[in-house]
Each structure stands twice: as C-alpha cells, then as structure tokens.
Amino acid sequence: MAKFILRRILMAVPTLLAVSVVAFIIIQLPPGDYLTSYIANLRASGDALDQQEIEALADRYGLGQPMHIQYLRWMGGVLQGDFGYSMEWRVPVGDLIWERLALTVVLSFGTLMFTWLLAIPVGVLSATRQYSLVDYVATFFGFLGLGIPDFLLALVLMWIAFAYFNQSVGGLFSPEFVDAPWGWSKVADLVKHLWIPMLVLGTSGTAGLIRTMRANLLDELHKPYVTTARAKGLTEKRVVWKYPVRVALNPFVSTVGWTLPQLVSGSTIVSVVLSLPTTGPLLLRALTSQDMYLAGSFVFMLSVLTVIGTLLSDILLAWVDPRIRFEGGASR
C-alpha cells in the first residue's frame, strides 16, 4: 500500500509541473507586458507613480528577461508562497486567494458529500425496485438534473426566492458576518447558507451518480452469487447491502477523479451567479480587468487542488479495491 501511494504521488509531480506551465501561459496570454499596462492604468487614473516600487516589481518577476527565466522566477516565488502582485487590488495575490480557496474547498467537498449521501440510497432503491414509483421519480429528477445547467438552476432559484419569498439567496454569510472575524457563530452562519449552493451544484452530479449506481447495481443483482446468497436464506436487505452494493460502489469511487474537476468547474460559474465569496467572482473580475497574476494563481491553485483531490480519491480507491492495489497501476 505504501509503495502504491508513493508511486501515485510521484506520478502527480509531472502533472503539477504541467499545471504550472499552463498557469504561466495564462499569465502571459494578454498582449503586452502587464507592468506596462499597470503603469498606463496608474497614469490614467492620475495616481502617483512610485518609481522604486515599479523597479522592484520588474526586478522581482524578471520582466524583460527570456520566458524561461520569468517562469523560473515566478515558480520559485510560488513555492515560497509568493504568488505575485495583484495590479488591480495593489496587494500581494497571496492576501486575496487563501480565504476564497478555502471556501471553494469547503463548498466542493460539502457538495461531494451531499451528492453521495443522496445518490447512493436513491440509486439502490431505484435499482432494487426497478420500474416502481421511486424509480420513475428518481429517473425523472435524474433527467432534469442532467438537462438543467447549474447556473440556470441558480438563476431560477434566486428569482423564485426574490419574487415569491422576497428573500435574497446569494452569498455565503448573513450581512453582519461578512467582515466578521472567524468564530463559531460565523461557521454556524456559513453552514446555514451553504445548503443552497450545495443543492444547486449537487443536482447534476447527483443525477449522474444515481444513474450510474442504478446501472451498476442492476448488473450485479443478476449475478449468480446474489442468487446463492438468497438461496441460503439471507434477508433481502442483507443480500443487497452486503455484497452487490459494495461491488457497485467501486466504479463510484473511481468517478471522484472526474467529479472533482467538474465540481470546481461548476462552482466557479454558480458562485458568480449567487455572488458567493469563493474563487469564481474574483477570478472572473481578475480576467476581465486582466489582472493576470491573480487570475493565473487562481487557475493554478484550483488545478493543484483538483490534482490533490484526484490523488486522494485514487488512494481511497486502492484502499477499497485490492485489485488496483496489487496491479499497482493507477489507470482507470
């Protein structure tokens, strides 16, 4: 097991390197040098130019030097926790991203748990009682979740809450907690607000997982070992939950790898609509104002988190399924 984990971690290293290159390309994408546009912006707004500050920045990021040196300088900074300088907010990027990233992780992880807690029992019910009312209702909601884009669901929810209940569903905190320091009451407030974005984000994922679970379990239920278990006189509940569900869960665990990128992806746009204090809105703003260090750092950190999440899910999968552990391959 330790060997497997080690190998899997080593495999993640090239991926992380590739992610950093992509993030660097994104930072470099807008035409021109961001420092030049930063100076132009400052001039346009009539702010005082601090020549020293500009020179320090140019020196720090190796501007004007070849690309690979700029990349190495940037990467070196990132490894020390220095993500660059936000030209728009005029503070180091590091000051802006951590809290938002943490909230994104909380939201994505919460949604994942919610998706699982709902999808597994419903999927099992829907497979064991095929063509029953539960099955049809689950299938119907499954299709609905499949067809309605997350952000549209968010829009509709906001509209209904606003027009019929005169409430605002946006945000993750009540107004009095937005700027409050972290404490138990703030966490409690967060939990109270978290369920709406979780519901919105989780719908499509839940729909997909219910269908997967149902299909997997249906395949398993017709296998001879289930008949054997039944013939031995086990109760129906035990027959279903003891073996077939556990086998059917296997492909389930392996889907975490692609569920996570999807969740992070979806949360970006949903949080723009619901104006959540997660990465989405700030990333969008950074992109439209070409605040590239901030935007690039967000893309970088989101991707890194996803890679780590996938890594954890692979380890979890190996723990659940000995076949993968012994083959040693992480290929799915």
Add this chain to the structure above:
Amino acid sequence: MSTEEIDLVSAAPVPEEPALEENDRVYVATQWQLMWWKFRRHKLAMISAVVVILSYLVAILCEFIAPYDPNTRLAAFTYAPPQRIHVRDESGRFVAPFVYALGREQDPRTLRWTYKEDRTTRYPLKLFAKGDAYKLWGLWETDRHLLGIEAPAGSKVAFSLLGRDRLGRDMISRVIYGTRVSMSIGLVGVALSLTLGIVLGGFSGYYGGFVDNVIQRTIEFIRSMPTIPLWMALAAAVPPGWPPLRVYFAITVILSLISWTGMARVVRGRFLSLREEDFVMAARLSGSNELRVILRHMVPSFTSHIIASITLSIPGMILSETSLSFLGLGLRPPVVSWGVLLQEAQNVRSVALAPWLLLPGLAVVIAILSFNFLGDGLRDAADPYGR
C-alpha cells in the same frame, strides 16, 4: 422481432426466394437497417430526433421563421409581457386567430409600465406576413415572415408571442436567432474535436507503446483540470476588438481544445479492441496495407459508435458556449446566442419584472435533453446484436 438468436454464419441469404418473410428480413438486413429498426423502438430517442431536426430547420431558416429582426427595438414596448393569441371574439364566436392592440400606463410612483390589452382594435395573425426586410442566406431579399401581423405604421401594436426585453426587442425572434449560433457552435466545435480526437486517439490505439503513453498522459492531464476556469482564462484572452465571426471561431477552437479528449478515448478504445479481431487479422494476411485495413475494415465497424458519442458530446459544447457567453467572456452582444440572451437575466430584479427573460434557458434545456436522449438511443442502436 428478436435479434438475439441470430446466428450470422448460417444466416446466408437465400437468393431464389422472391418475397422474404417478415422474420427473414433480419438475416439480409444491412447493419444500418438493423440499427434503424432498433432505434425506432426507442420512443424518447425518436421524439428527440424530431426535436433536433426541427431545431436545425429553425436555425437554418431563422430569418424567415422569426417574426422580427432580433435587433429591432420598439421603445413603446419595453418589457411587454407575452401576448395572448385569441381565437374567440367578444361575443364568444370562433374566428381566425388575432391579437389585440396593446395599451400601457405608467405607475406614477414606481415608474413601472403596465400593459393592458386594448380590446377595441384587433389585428389578425397572418401567414407569410410582411415585416422587417432581410436577405435569406445573403441571397434573396424579402420581407415575408412565417407568422406575423400587418399593422399600419405608428399603430400601437407589436406581435410579441414571448414578450419583449428591456429595449423592446422581441424575445421569440431573439431565441430563434440564438438557435442558429448556439446549435451551430455545437456542430462546428464537435467537428473540430472529432478531428483531433480521431487522429490522436487513432494513433494512440493503433500504434500503442510510447505514442500511446504520451497521448494518454496528455489526456489524463487535460481531464484533471477544472475546465471552466481554464476556458474562462483562454476566452478572456480573445481581443475585444475582433469581429464577431472571428470571436465565434476563436471560442469554438478554445472549447474543442479541451473537449477532444473524450472523443479520443472512445476512438482509442475501439481501435484497441478491434485490432485483435479475426477479420482485421484476415485483412492483413490477405495483403491489405495499413491504411486500407484502417479505412476499409476498422472504421466502418465503429462509425456508429462514433456517431453516438458525437451526439452525446454536442450538448456539452452548447452548454459551455452558453456558460462562457453568460459570464461575458464568450460571444458578445451584437451576436445573438442563448448565452448572450441569458446575460440579460443576470440581474434578479429584471427577472422578477420580466420572467420571460429566462426563456432562452428553456431552449438550452430542451436542446441538451434532446441531444442526450438521441445519443442514448443511437448508442443502444449502434449495437444491434446487444440486449
């Protein structure tokens, strides 16, 4: 008819038999015929196929089907609600469909306009009515629209089946024009990612070894990235000064740069499983060269699967374009796509005032669902000997 018990080897056609029995048709049917028979039984997929074909017809003929030009602004009808079509007149008799003129009043306190039917004037609905002039496909100049009303200039009426937006533009016309952009971006994008996917996936599956390894790692890498932030970053780099058509293609290229991976996986999987089949070996032994083995023997046996997975990947494309345009990073306002239209619905206050601004979203949902059902049906049908 059941297809399970068919034994292909003994199923040689009997040429002397003049008329084939109903059951014997299965033995001589081509693969495509079998697929069609199987597909026909999938009701939901049949309905979806009709919906998809209809939407593409709408996309092709949008100038003619839309009652108005999508950019015609009628300042007197801002946020006008969807209009009722009447088939009974005041006395309750059935008459040809017509609409009433629309009067409006402003609330002195909230300054909000409210609309009321003005029951004194009636305007009959007309087929092939005269309206905004347009050039169909840039070829024929005409001003006929499928449905509309012909009102003298300056009269207080506008035909607005699904209401109007904040500038008094006709929603249904805008949704219909949006169909053209949104549905075609799905096709063009999938064509691009299909080309990439088939070439790279084909290489990967056919040659295996080192090439396979490199391509597989690349695919895994791309799939482990959260796509929307990446798309956003790439789309934000599209210069704002570009003409609409160029932006359209740039966005399509950006979308397919990431989504070819799914296609490549399907193609590779098929190549891997077919490579070991007896008929491929037979073709090789009888002296066919590599290209002939691939094109003549392998490709035909997985075309149907490719078609099914294309259909299943179009909705993702449409959805991505909609999301990007909705965020303001994709197509931009003079262009009308569903995502661009939904931008208007970003403000919850204007949605509360005019819920019909969400209608483009309904179009998105219908498109996504029908492509998904169609794809499911095709996937089942692609394997006529399966369950």
